[in-house]
Amino acid sequence: MYYCGDEETIAALATGKGKAALAVIRISGKEAIEKIKECLLPEGKFQKVLPNRINRYNFIDNETKKIIDEITAIKFVFPESYTGENMVELVCHGSEIIIEDILSVLIRKGIRLAQKGEFTRRAYLNGKMDLMKAESIDQIIQSTNRIHHKCALEMYTGNSKKTLIEWKNQIIAILSDLEARIEFPEEDDILGKKIEYKKNIAGFVEKIEKEIKKREKIKLLDFGFNVPIAGIANAGKSSLFNLIVGFNRTIVHHEEGTTRDAVSEEAEIKGRRIKIIDTAGLNETDNTIEKIGIKKAWEYIENGNMIILVSPANQELKEDEKTILKKAGKEKTIVIISKNDLKKTENKNEYFKNENIPFMETCLLNDQNREKVLDFIGKHMETFLNFDDENGIICNKRQEEIFFKIRQKGKKTLEIMDNSYEDMISYELKGILNDFEEFFGEIRDDEILDAIFSEFCVGK
Amino acid sequence: MYYCGDEETIAALATGKGKAALAVIRISGKEAIEKIKECLLPEGKFQKVLPNRINRYNFIDNETKKIIDEITAIKFVFPESYTGENMVELVCHGSEIIIEDILSVLIRKGIRLAQKGEFTRRAYLNGKMDLMKAESIDQIIQSTNRIHHKCALEMYTGNSKKTLIEWKNQIIAILSDLEARIEFPEEDDILGKKIEYKKNIAGFVEKIEKEIKKREKIKLLDFGFNVPIAGIANAGKSSLFNLIVGFNRTIVHHEEGTTRDAVSEEAEIKGRRIKIIDTAGLNETDNTIEKIGIKKAWEYIENGNMIILVSPANQELKEDEKTILKKAGKEKTIVIISKNDLKKTENKNEYFKNENIPFMETCLLNDQNREKVLDFIGKHMETFLNFDDENGIICNKRQEEIFFKIRQKGKKTLEIMDNSYEDMISYELKGILNDFEEFFGEIRDDEILDAIFSEFCVGK
Numbered sequence: 053m054y055y056c057g058d059e060e061t062i063a064a065l066a067t068g069k070g071k072a073a074l075a076v077i078r079i080s081g082k083e084a085i086e087k088i089k090e091c092l093l094p095e096g097k098f099q100k101v102l103p104n105r106i107n108r109y110n111f112i113d114n115e116t117k118k119i120i121d122e123i124t125a126i127k128f129v130f131p132e133s134y135t136g137e138n139m140v141e142l143v144c145h146g147s148e149i150i151i152e153d154i155l156s157v158l159i160r161k162g163i164r165l166a167q168k169g170e171f172t173r174r175a176y177l178n179g180k181m182d183l184m185k186a187e188s189i190d191q192i193i194q195s196t197n198r199i200h201h202k203c204a205l206e207m208y209t210g211n212s213k214k215t216l217i218e219w220k221n222q223i224i225a226i227l228s229d230l231e232a233r234i235e236f237p238e239e240d241d242i243l244g245k246k247i248e249y250k251k252n253i254a255g256f257v258e259k260i261e262k263e264i265k266k267r268e269k270i271k272l273l274d275f276g277f278n279v280p281i282a283g284i285a286n287a288g289k290s291s292l293f294n295l296i297v298g299f300n301r302t303i304v305h306h307e308e309g310t311t312r313d314a315v316s317e318e319a320e321i322k323g324r325r326i327k328i329i330d331t332a333g334l335n336e337t338d339n340t341i342e343k344i345g346i347k348k349a350w351e352y353i354e355n356g357n358m359i360i361l362v363s364p365a366n367q368e369l370k371e372d373e374k375t376i377l378k379k380a381g382k383e384k385t386i387v388i389i390s391k392n393d394l395k396k397t398e399n400k401n402e403y404f405k406n407e408n409i410p411f412m413e414t415c416l417l418n419d420q421n422r423e424k425v426l427d428f429i430g431k432h433m434e435t436f437l438n439f440d441d442e443n444g445i446i447c448n449k450r451q452e453e454i455f456f457k458i459r460q461k462g463k464k465t466l467e468i469m470d471n472s473y474e475d476m477i478s479y480e481l482k483g484i485l486n487d488f489e490e491f492f493g494e495i496r497d498d499e500i501l502d503a504i505f506s507e508f509c510v511g512k
Numbered sequence: 513m514y515y516c517g518d519e520e521t522i523a524a525l526a527t528g529k530g531k532a533a534l535a536v537i538r539i540s541g542k543e544a545i546e547k548i549k550e551c552l553l554p555e556g557k558f559q560k561v562l563p564n565r566i567n568r569y570n571f572i573d574n575e576t577k578k579i580i581d582e583i584t585a586i587k588f589v590f591p592e593s594y595t596g597e598n599m600v601e602l603v604c605h606g607s608e609i610i611i612e613d614i615l616s617v618l619i620r621k622g623i624r625l626a627q628k629g630e631f632t633r634r635a636y637l638n639g640k641m642d643l644m645k646a647e648s649i650d651q652i653i654q655s656t657n658r659i660h661h662k663c664a665l666e667m668y669t670g671n672s673k674k675t676l677i678e679w680k681n682q683i684i685a686i687l688s689d690l691e692a693r694i695e696f697p698e699e700d701d702i703l704g705k706k707i708e709y710k711k712n713i714a715g716f717v718e719k720i721e722k723e724i725k726k727r728e729k730i731k732l733l734d735f736g737f738n739v740p741i742a743g744i745a746n747a748g749k750s751s752l753f754n755l756i757v758g759f760n761r762t763i764v765h766h767e768e769g770t771t772r773d774a775v776s777e778e779a780e781i782k783g784r785r786i787k788i789i790d791t792a793g794l795n796e797t798d799n800t801i802e803k804i805g806i807k808k809a810w811e812y813i814e815n816g817n818m819i820i821l822v823s824p825a826n827q828e829l830k831e832d833e834k835t836i837l838k839k840a841g842k843e844k845t846i847v848i849i850s851k852n853d854l855k856k857t858e859n860k861n862e863y864f865k866n867e868n869i870p871f872m873e874t875c876l877l878n879d880q881n882r883e884k885v886l887d888f889i890g891k892h893m894e895t896f897l898n899f900d901d902e903n904g905i906i907c908n909k910r911q912e913e914i915f916f917k918i919r920q921k922g923k924k925t926l927e928i929m930d931n932s933y934e935d936m937i938s939y940e941l942k943g944i945l946n947d948f949e950e951f952f953g954e955i956r957d958d959e960i961l962d963a964i965f966s967e968f969c970v971g972k
Contacts, residue, residue: 067535068528068606071653073631073972074536075527076603106564106586119669121652126566143536146528146969147653149661171533192581193531193607201609209579509606512533 056130057082057137058174062166063158065151066511072146077154078511079140079163080171085127087161088140090114092125103129111144113157120157121150135171136178169508173501176493183493183504184213190508191447196325197273203266203444212445213492219256220488226252227481234474242474249477250469257462260455266444267452269437272357276318276327277433280352282376283362285333288390291416292362293330295425296321322430324437329356334372350379358436359385360429365413366394369403377409386432387411388425450504454491458484516590517542517597518634522626523618525611526971532606537614538971539600539623540631545587547621548600550574552585563589571604573617580617581610595631596638629968633961636953643953643964644673650968651907656785657733663726663904672905673952679716680948686712687941694934702934709937710929717922720915726904727912729897732817737786737893740812742836743822745793748850751876752822753790755885756781782890784897789816794832810839818896819845820889825873826854829863837869846892847871848885910964914951918944 061081067074079088089098092109101107104126111123123144133139144150159165169190176186184207191204206212226249233242281289297317316329331352332345353359359380363373377385387404392413404411412428414421446452465480489495521541527534539548549558552569561567564586571583583604593599604610619625629650636646644667651664666672686709693702741749757777776789791812792805813819819840823833837845847864852873864871872888874881906912925940949955 064533066533066606068530068532070528070530071969072528073524073526073538073653073969076534076536078533104566106566119665122668145649145652146526147655147661149655149658150652189605192605192610193533195607195609198609201607205579208582509531509533 055082057084057135057139061087061163062170063155063163064166064171064511065155066141067146069148070146071148074143075146075151077142077144077151077158078134078166078171079142079158080133080135080137080166080174081163082138084138084140084163085129087158087163088125088127088142090161091157093119098125098127101127103127103132106143111142111154111157113153114161115157120153121145121147131178131180134180135174136180137174166510167506168510169505169512172508172512173505176501184491185210186493187448187451187504190512193509193512195274197270199444200270200274200447203270204447206443207445207447211443215445216488216491219259220485222252222256223481223484223488227478227485230474230478230481234478246469250466253462253465253469257459257466260459260462263445264452264455264459267446267455270444270446272437273324277324277357277437278327278329278352278355279358279360279429279433280329280331280349280356281360281362282331282349282353282380283333284364284367284370284372285335287333287362287364287367288388288416289333289362290315290330291390292360292388292425293317293328295416295419295422296328296429321426321433324430324433326433334376353380356380356384358433361385361387362390362416363387363400364391364394365389365396365400366391368397369400377407382407382409384436385409386429388416388428389413390416448507450500451491454487458487461487515542517544517595517599521547521623522630523615523623524626524631524971525615526601527606529608530606531608535604535606535611537602537604537611537618538626538631539602539618540593540595540597540626540634541623542598544598544600544623545589547618547623548585548587548602550621551617553579558585558587561587563587563592566603571602571614571617573613574621575617580613581605581607591638591640594640595634596640597634626970627966628970629965629972632968632972633965636961644951645670646953647908647911647964649972653969653972655734657730659904660730660734660907663730664907666903667905667907671903675905676948676951679719680945682712682716683941683944683948687938687945690934690938690941694938706929710926713922713925713929717919717926720919720922723905724912724915724919727906727915730904730906732897733784737784737817737897738789738812738815739786739818739820739889739893740789740791740809740816741820741822742791742809742813742840743793744824744827744830744832745795747793747822747824747827748848748876749793749822750775750790751850752820752848752885753777753788755876755879755882756788756889781886781893784890784893786893794836813840816840816844818893821845821847822850822876823847823860824851824854825849825856825860826851828857829860837867842867842869844896845869846889848876848888849873850876908967910960911951914947918947921947 058081061079061083063077063079066076066078085098091111091114092098093112094109097107098109106124106126108122108124110119111121112119121144123142125143126141128134128139128141130137142154144154155165172186172189175181176183188204188207192201192208195201195204229245230249233245281292283289293315296319316327319326319328329352331349332342334346334349337343337346353376359376361373361376363369387409389400389411393415401411401413410428410432412425414425416425446455461480461483465477468476468480518541521539521543523537523539526536526538545558551571551574552558553572554569557567558569566584566586568582568584570579571581572579581604583602585603586601588594588599588601590597602614604614615625632641632646632649635641636643648664648667652661652668655661655664663672689705690709693705741752743749753775756779776787779786779788789812791809792802794806794809797803797806813836819836821833821836823829847869849860849871853875861871861873870888870892872885874885876885906915921940921943925937928936928940
């Protein structure tokens with residue numbers, strides 16, 4: 053039999069989990085069409101219909117002959133499919149039980165469950181798309197924020213590649229000039245040329261650097277902008293947490309040491325998704341469980357991306373609160389002075405003003421202050437995340453690591469430029485070109501592919 | 513323009529939420545095809561392709577002309593579609609952002625988001641399926657257990673309807689015999705006939721009753737079989753909870769009063785989905801927060817479907833534990849005697865044996881006991897849920913309520929049989945026939961339809 057897909061036929065649920073009107077199960081591989089036809093009634097229909105047409109069938113358990121679901125199915129004949137192999141897409145009802153039953157039948161028929169990214173990996177191996185496009189598909193799906201999404205879409209449409217090829221060509225231009233100089237060392241003044249090279253390479257490194265910085269911010273958005281709420285016991289941390297999350301997730305109570313475990317929740321403030329963490333109050337305690345909570349609280353404070361210190365107006369500023377500012381870093385901390393309806397013991401405002409730390413005063417038990425508090429937090433989050441309008445290039449970890457390598461070689465080139473022979477400089481620049489090739493996926497390596505596609509979701 | 517769907521064109525995400533390889537967006541209504549074609553590139557292609565064919569396009573924001581995603585699309589021309597209207601199915605990448613952006617474009621084009629069940633409602637109104645089939649589609653999707661699923665599938669394939677028509681015909685047979693008797697009262701001995709009627713109607717009521725009982729059990733499985741873990745403080749309740757759930761969800765600690773809030777988790781034991789609830793220990797306390805927890809614990813115990821009492825082997829049976837057995841009911845309680853590695857204070861086994869309450873002894877801190885514990889719990893759950901192999905008929909609340917009405921009329925008929933005139937009996941039986949018609953959806957009523965379809969998921 054001629055090639056029409058991988059020997060191993062694979063299947064996976066391609067749509068989201070959970071109850072829904074519909075679900076799509078994808079099957080790809082040499083025998084995809086052959087094997088599915090035995091599960092569809094009326095008999096013979098699936099063989100006869102033309103590819104790319106949707107039709108209704110009963111999907112049956114081919115052993116018990118019982119109907120599992122009424123479905124629609126489309127067959128795609130290689131190479132005219134996503135993977136470039138024979139493929140079938142089944143659209144069944146979005147019930148967990150039906151999906152499970154259909155996949156069980158497929159497994160019994162010798163079809164195996166697809167690994168993460170295996171469909172796209174096959175598409176790439178069968179020449180249906182280049183590596184950057186394959187990666188971008190995953191990133192389009194994974195991205196939970198518009199900036200990352202836009203970045204992935206630019207990669208998908210090929211715009212990012214255009215930019216990268218331009219940059220690569222700048223290096224090629226320098227390199228060929230340099231190579232010519234190695235062959236004909238007598239011509240021209242080398243010092244003047246080196247100044248020009250340095251200027252160009254410095255500009256190049258700057259662009260690389262900028263992309264790495266954009267990536268840093270995207271990662272903050274992607275992997276959760278962690279915002280621990282810190283403070284002494286009974287400062288109003290849980291009240292703030294509830295105010296943000298919007299319902300009584302934790303028990304708010306006047307007694308000290310109420311929040312033992314750190315409680316966290318995904319929340320959206322001014323359109324940005326963050327993880328807000330209610331930590332244990334930093335009070336002295338002999339209680340072993342509370343001690344565990346306090347130890348955790350310090351960890352959250354040190355690892356947070358932005359820390360909200362809640363400090364009650366009716367108590368003096370404590371040593372622990374100053375330690376929070378120190379451990380978290382002033383530039384990462386904002387302060388909410390709570391309980392401003394109670395009698396003030398000292399002028400905390402003055403202190404935070406002098407220290408140049410953003411603060412607001414409020415009463416957290418009053419729901420009417422919610423918007424004001426969210427505005428305050430949101431405004432300061434933006435200063436951390438401050439994106440310009442440009443599209444980023446780096447979409448994932450692999451690409452990020454290659455950018456690190458390029459930056460390093462670029463910087464090294466600048467360092468050695470003045471005191472090195474042309475061939476040493478040329479060596480570094482060739483390394484950069486090699487890195488670009490790796491980025492574009494022009495170098496195929498099974499281990500690298502494993503690493504790339506194992507990050508994908510199943511069914512893609 | 514002739515009819516090709518509702519004036520209002522509707523759209524919805526039809527597949528599950530969350531990141532996935534693919535997502536399907538459905539559009540239905542008179543202008544579905546017209547409006548979508550303006551969003552698809554290359555221009556003119558979507559108009560030209562034949563219905564029921566899948567093709568690739570770029571979906572663009574028709575205002576900014578920017579590409580939102582590379583998709584595939586299929587058009588369905590009325591009446592050859594799910595709803596019986598013009599329809600389009602878009603298969604895009606399963607990204608929240610893309611789905612949101614595509615739906616935004618559609619809304620700007622005057623397409624509105626579909627209400628729950630609106631696609632199926634249209635299918636029903638356009639004569640594509642009867643009401644029972646429409647309802648069963650929803651139930652196929654909603655069902656989280658195989659028994660409910662099987663029940664919905666029987667409804668979907670029409671088997672349940674066949675059974676119901678048989679039952680209805682039995683009532684019709686009695687009714688026509690009775691009506692003949694009203695017209696020709698002189699013939700035959702009425703007493704003998706009434707005995708026969710009674711026997712038949714009693715058999716009929718019994719079948720109705722049996723279905724209602726099956727429904728009760730399905731509801732237990734559907735809406736959560738609540739299993740609170742109860743006991744005195746530090747009995748090992750959280751250890752059992754963690755053992756069942758399979759990871760350290762709660763802090764397990766030797767100190768009393770560790771679990772303050774009730775913690776609950778969905779878990780599967782021997783294929784049955786249950787909600788397992790770790791409650792606060794029932795110890796004396798002055799701590800106000802713990803008092804709240806204990807009050808909640810008693811509520812869980814009283815409302816649980818099966819209660820697991822954890823009683824430590826190294827302590828005598830406490831009054832609180834006896835109160836648990838009383839409040840929960842012995843027939844709803846099973847006991848795990850924990851800490852059987854410690855010195856025993858009395859023979860608890862003997863007590864539970866005498867009281868006829870299922871129990872086992874174990875050490876909950878040893879993971880190796882997990883299977884044994886799950887077996888014990890699973891076995892006793894089955895006795896509560898004990899289903900026979902037959903398929904149930906009642907799929908949802910509406911159908912259940914009609915069964916209640918039928919049962920009531922059936923019982924009343926039996927009561928009045930001996931001492932009533934034939935026309936009073938006939939009146940009740942006609943009522944039953946009317947209920948059947950309502951069940952089959954032969955009576956159309958907008959309010960009833962609203963109630964039915966609003967239970968569906970969006971996109972169906």
